[in-house]
Amino acid sequence: MIEKVDISLKRSQRWFWPDFCFLCQGRLPADRDLCAGCEQSLPRVQWGCPRCAAAGAVVEGGDAICGECQNHPPAYDGAQAVFRYASPMDKLIQQLKYHGRLELSRVLGGYLAEHLLALDDPLPDVVIPVPLHVSRLRERGYNQSFEIARFVARRLHVPLDWEGAKRIRPTVPQAELPRDQRRKNVRGAFTTSEVFFGRRVAIVDDVMTSGHTVNALAESLRRSGALDVRVWVVARA
Numbered sequence: 001m002i003e004k005v006d007i008s009l010k011r012s013q014r015w016f017w018p019d020f021c022f023l024c025q026g027r028l029p030a031d032r033d034l035c036a037g038c039e040q041s042l043p044r045v046q047w048g049c050p051r052c053a054a055a056g057a058v059v060e061g062g063d064a065i066c067g068e069c070q071n072h073p074p075a076y077d078g079a080q081a082v083f084r085y086a087s088p089m090d091k092l093i094q095q096l097k098y099h100g101r102l103e104l105s106r107v108l109g110g111y112l113a114e115h116l117l118a119l120d121d122p123l124p125d126v127v128i129p130v131p132l133h134v135s136r137l138r139e140r141g142y143n144q145s146f147e148i149a150r151f152v153a154r155r156l157h158v159p160l161d162w163e164g165a166k167r168i169r170p171t172v173p174q175a176e177l178p179r180d181q182r183r184k185n186v187r188g189a190f191t192t193s194e195v196f197f198g199r200r201v202a203i204v205d206d207v208m209t210s211g212h213t214v215n216a217l218a219e220s221l222r223r224s225g226a227l228d229v230r231v232w233v234v235a236r237a
């Protein structure tokens with residue numbers, strides 16, 4: 001575990017402030033990652049279910065949960081997503097996740113942190129990234145959720161714990177499975193330490209699609225005695 005984290009940290013030191021917009025390659029003013037036009041085009045969530053962050057129509061009052069959460073309440077208490085997983089956000093996430101563009105973790109982590117700070121909700125005791133299985137981590141060389149979570153934790157001044165949760169068996173990537181097999185695929189995939197007993201935990205991930213992955217992790221955190229479990233993602237499909 002320690003060895004893998006070291007690899008991840010070493011690689012992530014390559015991040016830098018770019019001269020060109022990540023999306024359109026247009027020239028950028030200082031301290032910006034995307035040009036104003038591209039930033040405007042990002043698909044921000046207008047209304048998300050407070051429980052699972054699924055995008056929906058704006059609800060008066062804004063605190064009603066979606067039908068899916070009413071029928072099948074998830075193991076986590078609430079979720080926040082900044083964007084819908086749609087163009088051009090999907091491109092940025094894929095660049096980070098599959099093409100080693102680690103500098104994007106600062107950009108995406110920055111958007112997530114800004115969103116959370118603006119909510120002004122009580123902060124958790126600890127932030128954890130969704131862990132990758134050792135085999136996947138070796139293959140990819142880094143965990144994009146960890147890279148994003150680092151920036152969020154630092155910005156919010158909340159401790160980051162990258163060792164308390166582990167993925168104990170390799171799973172087929174959820175995106176490669178039909179919807180009805182995704183829950184079973186990740187069930188029991190995680191183990192979490194007793195350090196989370198009585199604590200309020202926020203799980204950070206890049207994308208949430210069916211929600212089964214974070215739900216399986218939240219179930220494990222509950223078994224470890226976590227008091228409150230939130231899910232924070234950059235984008236929600």
Ligand SMILES: [Zn+2]
Nearest residue numbers: 021024035038
């Ligand atoms: Zn641009």
Ligand SMILES: [Zn+2]
Nearest residue numbers: 049052066069
């Ligand atoms: Zn919901």
